[in-house]
Amino acid sequence: MPSSQKIPRKIIVVGAGIIGASIAWHLARKGASVTVIAEKAGGEATPNSFSWINASWGNPEFYFRLRHRSMAEWSRLAREVPGLPLSWCGSLCWDMPEAELDAYLAQHHGWGYDIQPVNHAAIAAIEPNLADPPAFAVHVAEEGAVEPVAAANLLLEDAVRHGATLSYGTRVTRLLQTNDRVVGVETADGPLLADHVVLSAGAGIVPLAASAGVDVPLDTPPGLIAHSRPAPRLLNGLVMAPGLHMRQTLEGRIIAGSDFGGTDPGINPQRAAEDLLAKVGSMLHGSDGLELDFHTIGYRPTPKDGFPIIGGVDGVPGLYLAVLHSGVTLAPIVGLLASEEIIGAQSRAELAPFRLSRFAKTGE
Numbered sequence: 001m002p003s004s005q006k007i008p009r010k011i012i013v014v015g016a017g018i019i020g021a022s023i024a025w026h027l028a029r030k031g032a033s034v035t036v037i038a039e040k041a042g043g044e045a046t047p048n049s050f051s052w053i054n055a056s057w058g059n060p061e062f063y064f065r066l067r068h069r070s071m072a073e074w075s076r077l078a079r080e081v082p083g084l085p086l087s088w089c090g091s092l093c094w095d096m097p098e099a100e101l102d103a104y105l106a107q108h109h110g111w112g113y114d115i116q117p118v119n120h121a122a123i124a125a126i127e128p129n130l131a132d133p134p135a136f137a138v139h140v141a142e143e144g145a146v147e148p149v150a151a152a153n154l155l156l157e158d159a160v161r162h163g164a165t166l167s168y169g170t171r172v173t174r175l176l177q178t179n180d181r182v183v184g185v186e187t188a189d190g191p192l193l194a195d196h197v198v199l200s201a202g203a204g205i206v207p208l209a210a211s212a213g214v215d216v217p218l219d220t221p222p223g224l225i226a227h228s229r230p231a232p233r234l235l236n237g238l239v240m241a242p243g244l245h246m247r248q249t250l251e252g253r254i255i256a257g258s259d260f261g262g263t264d265p266g267i268n269p270q271r272a273a274e275d276l277l278a279k280v281g282s283m284l285h286g287s288d289g290l291e292l293d294f295h296t297i298g299y300r301p302t303p304k305d306g307f308p309i310i311g312g313v314d315g316v317p318g319l320y321l322a323v324l325h326s327g328v329t330l331a332p333i334v335g336l337l338a339s340e341e342i343i344g345a346q347s348r349a350e351l352a353p354f355r356l357s358r359f360a361k362t363g364e
């Protein structure tokens with residue numbers, strides 16, 4: 001950084017999930033004085049995530065580009081933070097009609113994604129334990145997964161080595177303002193002042209932003225993930241089959257949802273988890289001893305139009321927002337670009353489509 005650039009003296013990051021951890025890590029590495037305040041270490045949505053890192057189907061090109069770049073940024077983080085539990089295990093997908101699969105393949109291949117068509121024999125070679133491999137699927141070797149709580153904690157531990165302070169078990173009750181400028185936060189333990197406040201509080205962002213008169217349009221749909229007890233290796237990578245997305249964690253647990261965003265918990269979440277694990281069992285050879293251990297229900301922080309909200313807020317200096325679904329995929333790029341905007345005080349063009357102000361423009 002040029003010596004003429006002024007680093008904000010003190011930055012408060014609210015939230016210690018994967019987004020707050022990445023932002024705090026990037027800020028601390030750039031020399032800022034960072035205090036992370038969070039009720040819960042490791043986050044709220046983060047521990048309940050499927051944690052697939054991808055730039056897969058269903059997104060417009062500008063969002064694909066951000067996601068694809070973040071995949072590369074995960075490799076950078078893994079180089080800089082030893083022991084990050086990241087696995088580029090690849091994914092197999094046949095979770096849509098063949099015509100849609102063909103269209104996804106053609107589009108993403110054209111965008112430079114490492115996506116390949118695979119036949120029955122190739123699928124069986126990639127995942128030898130699939131009981132009934134389909135005739136056709138796509139394979140994306142460059143997709144992967146991370147164990148998100150361990151990753152967040154490692155980033156925060158490294159941020160501490162670079163001078164950051166962590167305050168866990170602390171609830172932020174509101175933002176403090178002087179005139180319109182955000183100058184700190186009120187916590188259950190008293191006020192804390194700062195030059196800049198970053199709200200990376202997941203679903204908890206809504207009341208905090210509202211305390212400064214800022215409306216964050218957010219949905220928080222629930223998603224249930226079933227976790228097996230640790231088992232011998234049955235899966236090599238991620239499997240996206242119709243009605244069942246699954247992967248095996250580094251610890252050996254098979255985790256599964258009816259899709260990566262989790263299953264609707266319904267009125268009987270335990271039953272939903274048992275059904276998921278039964279489906280896993282029926283799809284995999286060698287799964288005889290596989291047992292359900294527990295299930296999680298997470299609330300996905302999802303801006304109303306589905307895209308991330310990242311950036312400052314017009315008319316409210318000192319405040320920075322970062323709330324998104326696909327936060328596990330996007331944490332490295334969000335941390336990198338947000339830290340550059342906060343410290344460099346310069347807008348990054350890559351984030352232009354993701355400002356809160358888009359909602360005011362469309363009236364959404």
Ligand SMILES: Cc1cc2nc3c(=O)[nH]c(=O)nc-3n(C[C@H](O)[C@H](O)[C@H](O)COP(=O)(O)OP(=O)(O)OC[C@H]3O[C@@H](n4cnc5c(N)ncnc54)[C@H](O)[C@@H]3O)c2cc1C
Nearest residue numbers: 015016017039040043045046052172202204223298327329
């Ligand atoms: C079932 C499910 C499946 C998912 N699958 C994927 C996937 O496959 N790939 C992917 O990329 N993403 C996936 N996601 C989304 C991803 O997990 C989230 O986008 C991400 O975890 C959000 O992280 P975060 O740090 O923003 O929020 P969180 O993890 O929710 O952390 C919020 C933090 O803010 C703190 N906080 C909130 N309010 C306050 C307050 N008032 N005072 C103090 N602290 C506060 C909390 O204590 C916590 O530390 C999934 C999510 C779910 C639930």
